[in-house]
Amino acid sequence: MKKILFVCTGNTCRSPMAEVIFNSIAEEKGLEWRAESAGVAAVGARPASPNAVQAVAEIGLDLTMHATRFLPAIDLNQYSLFVGLTEEHAEILKSIGIPADLVRVLYRAPNVDDPYDLRMDIVDPYGGDLKAYRKCRDDIVGAVKVLMTSL
Secondary structure, eight states: OEEEEEEESSSSSHHHHHHHHHHHHHHHHTOSEEEEEEETTOOTTOOOOHHHHHHHHTTTOOOTTOOOOBGGGSOGGGOSEEEESSHHHHHHHHHTTOOGGGEEEOOOOOOTTOTTOOOOSOOOOTTOOHHHHHHHHHHHHHHHHHHHTTO
16 A cells, blocks of 8 residues: 655644545545645644634545644655645755655646636635635645656
8 A cells, every 4th residue: 555645834724634535535536545644843742623624524535633743753755645735835845855756746627617716726724714614625626636647
């Protein structure tokens, strides 16, 4: 079984949502991949944010047992692929010695109905309302499906 590590900033919103979404879809498709997550600035063993828990619960997934993990504190040798939730996260992964060919960015599709929506990163919902977390969740679902086509 290959392992993928999703990386964001605090490991309370985006990367935990990506982890459970990826694992759910991978299991559904019978893929030999398992996801985990970590944060470049995660502190302690905090739970996922309540809105992240709620947003994924709405699609039948569970983040209630999540505890944040600090990227430098885990054994990175166990992962076959590292996925940053933004370009900055990917650059941090490369800066700590992860080979560039093992690092990707989880890009979302722009909203074609909004000519000003050109940002490709998964937008951080931290501090936002449930609507922001739902948008983030939906962006992650689409981006994870695209990512899976290249595994």
